[in-house]
Amino acid sequence: MEKIKIAVNGYGVIGKRVAEAVTLQEDMELMGIGDVAADWRIKAAAAKGYAVFANTEEGRKAMREKHIPVAGDLDDLLELADLVVDCAPKKFGAQNAEWYKTAGVKFIVQGGEKHETTGHSFSAENNYASALNRESTRVVSCNTTSIVRTLSALKRAGLLNKARGTLLRRATDPWESHKNGIMNTMVPEPEIPSHQGPDAQSVDPELDVVTAAVKVPQTLSHMHYWTVQLTKNASKEEVLEAFGTSTRTAFINMSDDLSANNAVKELMLDLGRPHGDMYEVAIWEDMLKVEGDELYYAYLVDNQAIVIPETIDAIRALTGTESDPQKSITKTNHSLGITQRFI
Amino acid sequence: MEKIKIAVNGYGVIGKRVAEAVTLQEDMELMGIGDVAADWRIKAAAAKGYAVFANTEEGRKAMREKHIPVAGDLDDLLELADLVVDCAPKKFGAQNAEWYKTAGVKFIVQGGEKHETTGHSFSAENNYASALNRESTRVVSCNTTSIVRTLSALKRAGLLNKARGTLLRRATDPWESHKNGIMNTMVPEPEIPSHQGPDAQSVDPELDVVTAAVKVPQTLSHMHYWTVQLTKNASKEEVLEAFGTSTRTAFINMSDDLSANNAVKELMLDLGRPHGDMYEVAIWEDMLKVEGDELYYAYLVDNQAIVIPETIDAIRALTGTESDPQKSITKTNHSLGITQRFI
Amino acid sequence: MEKIKIAVNGYGVIGKRVAEAVTLQEDMELMGIGDVAADWRIKAAAAKGYAVFANTEEGRKAMREKHIPVAGDLDDLLELADLVVDCAPKKFGAQNAEWYKTAGVKFIVQGGEKHETTGHSFSAENNYASALNRESTRVVSCNTTSIVRTLSALKRAGLLNKARGTLLRRATDPWESHKNGIMNTMVPEPEIPSHQGPDAQSVDPELDVVTAAVKVPQTLSHMHYWTVQLTKNASKEEVLEAFGTSTRTAFINMSDDLSANNAVKELMLDLGRPHGDMYEVAIWEDMLKVEGDELYYAYLVDNQAIVIPETIDAIRALTGTESDPQKSITKTNHSLGITQRFI
Amino acid sequence: MEKIKIAVNGYGVIGKRVAEAVTLQEDMELMGIGDVAADWRIKAAAAKGYAVFANTEEGRKAMREKHIPVAGDLDDLLELADLVVDCAPKKFGAQNAEWYKTAGVKFIVQGGEKHETTGHSFSAENNYASALNRESTRVVSCNTTSIVRTLSALKRAGLLNKARGTLLRRATDPWESHKNGIMNTMVPEPEIPSHQGPDAQSVDPELDVVTAAVKVPQTLSHMHYWTVQLTKNASKEEVLEAFGTSTRTAFINMSDDLSANNAVKELMLDLGRPHGDMYEVAIWEDMLKVEGDELYYAYLVDNQAIVIPETIDAIRALTGTESDPQKSITKTNHSLGITQRFI
Numbered sequence A, B, C, D: 001m002e003k004i005k006i007a008v009n010g011y012g013v014i015g016k017r018v019a020e021a022v023t024l025q026e027d028m029e030l031m032g033i034g035d036v037a038a039d040w041r042i043k044a045a046a047a048k049g050y051a052v053f054a055n056t057e058e059g060r061k062a063m064r065e066k067h068i069p070v071a072g073d074l075d076d077l078l079e080l081a082d083l084v085v086d087c088a089p090k091k092f093g094a095q096n097a098e099w100y101k102t103a104g105v106k107f108i109v110q111g112g113e114k115h116e117t118t119g120h121s122f123s124a125e126n127n128y129a130s131a132l133n134r135e136s137t138r139v140v141s142c143n144t145t146s147i148v149r150t151l152s153a154l155k156r157a158g159l160l161n162k163a164r165g166t167l168l169r170r171a172t173d174p175w176e177s178h179k180n181g182i183m184n185t186m187v188p189e190p191e192i193p194s195h196q197g198p199d200a201q202s203v204d205p206e207l208d209v210v211t212a213a214v215k216v217p218q219t220l221s222h223m224h225y226w227t228v229q230l231t232k233n234a235s236k237e238e239v240l241e242a243f244g245t246s247t248r249t250a251f252i253n254m255s256d257d258l259s260a261n262n263a264v265k266e267l268m269l270d271l272g273r274p275h276g277d278m279y280e281v282a283i284w285e286d287m288l289k290v291e292g293d294e295l296y297y298a299y300l301v302d303n304q305a306i307v308i309p310e311t312i313d314a315i316r317a318l319t320g321t322e323s324d325p326q327k328s329i330t331k332t333n334h335s336l337g338i339t340q341r342f343i
Helices: A013-023 A040-047 A057-065 A074-080 A093-103 A124-131 A142-156 A196-203 A236-244 A261-270 A307-319 A325-336 B013-023 B040-047 B057-065 B074-080 B090-103 B124-131 B142-156 B196-203 B236-244 B261-270 B307-319 B325-336 C013-023 C040-047 C057-065 C074-080 C090-103 C124-131 C142-156 C196-203 C236-244 C261-270 C307-319 C325-336 D013-023 D040-047 D057-065 D074-080 D093-103 D124-131 D142-156 D196-203 D236-244 D261-270 D307-319 D325-336
Strands: A004-009 A028-035 A052-054 A083-086 A106-109 A136-139 A160-170 A209-216 A222-230 A249-252 A281-284 A289-291 A294-301 B004-009 B028-035 B052-054 B083-086 B106-109 B136-139 B160-170 B209-216 B222-230 B249-252 B281-284 B289-291 B294-301 C004-009 C028-035 C052-054 C083-086 C106-109 C136-139 C160-170 C209-216 C222-230 C249-252 C281-284 C289-291 C294-301 D004-009 D028-035 D052-054 D083-086 D106-109 D136-139 D160-170 D209-216 D222-230 D249-252 D281-284 D289-291 D294-301
Touching (some): A004 A074, A013 A028, A028 A074, A040 D261, A052 A057, A074 A093, A093 A106, A142 A196, A142 A209, A142 A249, A307 A325, B040 B052, B040 C261, B052 B057, B083 B090, B142 B196, C004 C074, C004 C307, C013 C040, C013 C307, C052 C074, C090 C106, C142 C196, C142 C249, C142 C307, C160 C196, C160 D160, C307 C325, D004 D074, D028 D040, D052 D057, D052 D074, D083 D093, D093 D106, D124 D307, D124 D325, D142 D236, D142 D281, D142 D307, D307 D325
Parallel strands (some): A004 A083, A249 A281, B004 B028, B028 B052, C004 C028, C028 C052, C083 C106, C160 C209, D083 D106, D249 D281
Antiparallel strands (some): A289 A294, C289 C294, D160 D222
């Protein structure tokens, strides 16, 4: 079987993880990465053996000065690829999309872009089928992915009436926490509802979900607190079973001393996960509470990692190489070691 | 008129603020403070001219070595006082209560103690009258005070059906942030519901309130996010008017760049508040949203300061020196510069 | 006696403190403040009764929309003043200087500007006399002020050979820590020596001083560690006595549990200092160590406050209203409560 | 060849890394780990296939309740081993030493213990030979290891006269930063000189080194700033060459945007290092400065990882299985991917 040829444009937090995940898929091949920088990140990419393409003339010059081998420019990279995963910073995805269309290559943009950029928003367990053979899709953002995963599970079980969530967001990513952090404060998003609720509805318009969000001074992961109005009185077991239908949702427990997001991060590192990545939504099982027809729970979202398996599935959907959602999800989960029980 | 003679036992975050607030009341007199330490905090108290009493023989010895004048022991202090405000650390209030009873002095304990310690839990705007001439009461904790203030206001307006809140707690107080902080993490309370909901019901059993709480790595204040099921469809104006009935609730606005709790703290300092204290619950006015019969809002709670006016009112209630709640509240508000509009 | 008429241009961290300090001087009068913003900070200034001038037409419009009374523009303000203290952000001081010259008003710029902007760099205890009746001067930055104060003291005692310092800098100021902080990291200045050593020499070229600097994720104050090669073997007493000759250097002690900069900040608040400001360099007395002809010590620098008394003295020097450095320093110290022993 | 049988007692930050490093050595075999806890950390160890031994009856019970298979108790583990690496918390190493002696097994303790516990302090590049066939040694702490590595290199090159360092210490380790951190502050060690200088002299008494230390609120690594009095005027090249003689010292550069310790941590993760570990002392090459006979530089110390290669070498030294220091060091370096140039 011929492998799907993948280009990754933008080698940041998401780009480097997508690139690595692609190399772990039996049905995919990484043709190279495109970027404009020439710092340690790109040097490390070259050191890993990735073909590096310079998106700008300035970038090419800088790379050469740093002795980074340059394989070509962005057009060269696109020519090699069946599909490009755009992982450029927020502002650039939409304009890159025009470039990709012109080049005639299928593409995936990140959740920082608007739904309109591709006209389709993707979350594997919810709407894989609707992305089959499309020219492009948008993998929704980390927070939205976690919302769709968990609420879709409750919806499938017929339990979801409406959900109200408070999202505690990591303030910045570890690699750039020397540049744009917040210190000894909390920064609310100025508006309630915040954008994540409507964003979840771009995947599934039936979800009745309202969110508020606030940045807190830590870099590890997001934490969500939810109050869900169920359709009926339910038992904790019913709810756990519902969440269990998502293969990318795992339970953690306070009783194991997994009592804060730094401990969960360390567990991921102890388990040998690259970068300590957690692809799963980690729901606190023993903290979860059902009272009558109300459900309360909290979970962690690894904002750097959770969209990686979704992106891999989106590749298969767009290229039509796997029409069965469950088969793609299973392949992806296996390649990344995704599990529903960490220990 | 004879002034109410007040002792403050425990000169920490709360004790020092109560002591200072007492000195600002025309109808009260600070007889002294009791403590066991002899560090810079007690030296600063002595430098302010407060009479310092040593609660232990060891403490008395340490104070003398540090050249802090010692006015006597705890019994000496209680003998001078009509009422003692207990501000000792969490574990000690209940056992101190026995001491106070034996000494025949009225007393107030802090929210860290159980309701049973005094059999009465106090929040001025809700239940001042029920504390009149009692021997003792418990001023509920900072978080609970804010909950009772705001939900009581909605209740008075006939708007409150049920309230669900997520509480982002400051991890430790600034003066001891070199000892017991958290770093680059978030620490959920292990159980949902957290204790603040039931605690609010110790003041007002009619409140239908459920809370979840999480510690975040900052020292400035707590931040609460609420989803309230109203009794009916309402306008934003109706809700603002309801909150306006609490004289200890103030509005702040994102449009003034008061966009995070560090900015609000700086405003308090700019306004000349001692320690930058904010006695009011600061509700974001422009962030607050009403959608049909659902209300969403967030506010800040200065955990070091919010209970101070409550304590002053509790003194008047217990000693029966002011039987009209509104008159006591007005006196207290005036003495501390409490306002409903900061700028 | 006629008071010196002062304008403050730029109402940020330094500007607001200079404005307040000016109001505390018997021989000075605050004519108003100039700024371009219309946020809570300017609202608070107006609430304090300061005359507010709009530096730009856009600013004037914004102020009016926010109902802030506008007293005029920058030219109007300068016309009222004998001297303007420029407290604008780093990039603007030099260009404002041209404006002030044109307006024919004496001026002071902050340490963020270059020495060349005024041709004179000021530190009261070192070179007050050389600033007498000048048209302008630059009050050196917080770090440099602390270096000049302490090393000048050792120099006066004939003890200073050479000094090598490591400067741990606060990463940002509290009021803007939601915008440009660093998180869970340390950021070295890219070059050793850092600029503070040469900057100290702009005040006193005889100082043999080399510095390295690094930002750490806290907002409270800078901390300096010094290794000094003395001119001879000395006793700890001799060194303490030398530092004691600076009236703006105070001793603190670990034995009082003043064991971290958060504790020292809280002490300043307990002492009733506005904003918890510390104008003094706080040297740890019991940590200071002399071994033979080597001296080791550490101290704290309140980066928001330390230059305020220097600025007040610089006003008297430039206007020639006090020719005796010691008399100006004493007046300033008294007005601000500056002390050599906090408790 | 028979493999050296290793027990690891204490499965914390150091213990888990020693265990994993042992499994990477061709000449060593991990017999199991001993601990008293039964939380996620031990569950993860069991999940990795390590034999788990319970050091206490209580621990055994807890492990069983958590369904962790228990291979025996500490005596059982020691019976299987030629050498035990003690990685218990600070207070326990000395008393465990007695246990090991009684059991007749060679042992290594960590730098948290006193030199007297074993009578020998180990740093591979400095004194491997002196540890040959000893019954026990102490691998010095992370900070001390970095000091001995770097100053020994200068000493070997005949350049070292005396060194004065300021050590910025991480406040706590990531896995427990929810328990005992510091926030928005800096905490100096109360005494100068701090203990690291004398500790370096326990390995090499000839080093003239004085240190001061301060905790800063981050969890990633220590950062050292040094001022070295050289024996003569030297060039930067001579100094770089001297450091280059340590195979466990690597250069990093600001010009690669490796401008803070979070960036360096991310690079280690990008390079696929387990836990993002950095075994090398990372010296900023372009920041390093020589002025006449004075040298200034800064470097990073990964406090969780730097002692791991030292421990592996110490195992070979004590067991006498490799008498040539360089051969052991080379084997260890190769197994762990230690390098002098990361990118």
